[in-house]
Amino acid sequence: MDKGPEPKIDDLPPCLIHIDKEGKWYHQGAEIIHPGFVQFFFEHMELDDKGRYVINWNGQRCYIEVEDTAYVVRQVDFSGGNGKEERAILHLSDGSTEALAPETLFIGKEDVLYCQVKNGTFPARFLRPAYYQLAEKIMEEGGSFYLLLQGKKYPIKPSRDKSGPVS
Incomplete structure (x- = not known):
């Protein structure tokens, strides 16, 4: 019909x-x-x-x-170790947990950190405590920022227009 x-x-x-x-x-x-x-x-x-x-x-x-995103990242835990099998586990505002897709990290307005969640369907804003937990694994090199995870450097991309998350 x-x-x-x-x-x-x-x-x-x-x-x-x-x-x-x-x-x-x-x-x-x-x-x-x-x-x-x-x-x-x-x-x-x-x-x-x-x-x-x-x-x-x-x-x-x-x-x-x-106001910004429906999903927020409340907490980040790390599993694994030695930088090889390590994963960042996100605790989201809907009560669920999921592994961070590190290639989706980006900086938005007011230098807020975001990523994509729910199989890339929704943007999620990192609340301050979660940002600080992830920041322990962020490094700066040549004016760019990277997340060091799983033995790889994942670039943290700036938002195209700094107006907020990119859906």
Whole structure:
């Protein structure tokens, strides 16, 4: 059955949900503190082709106002050792963990560190504690910065326009 054309983003109603740059969720100005609600929203969130965050549930769609990124990296742990099999494990704002894809690291506005998460689907902002944990493995060489991981140097790319994450 043909669902018809995809609605324009301007046709989507707002969810009346806001995510601040620290990863806190709000509904009409009140913080959403029930973890089940936040988890539900994460599970049904997608990025549309314009880079907008959309909740899509049972055919109902609405957009979320996001100050920076919906996902934030709260903590970084390192597994392995000796620089060869070492992995950086990210603890994300949805409660999940995943290995850092070091080739996705980049610097955005206000020199904030970002990476791509969820198989490259979403950008994630490193909160300050997570940044400091990762910074222990960052080195500077010739004016450029690299993450030393798995015996390799991964360049940390500057954002093209310094206006924020690149989706």
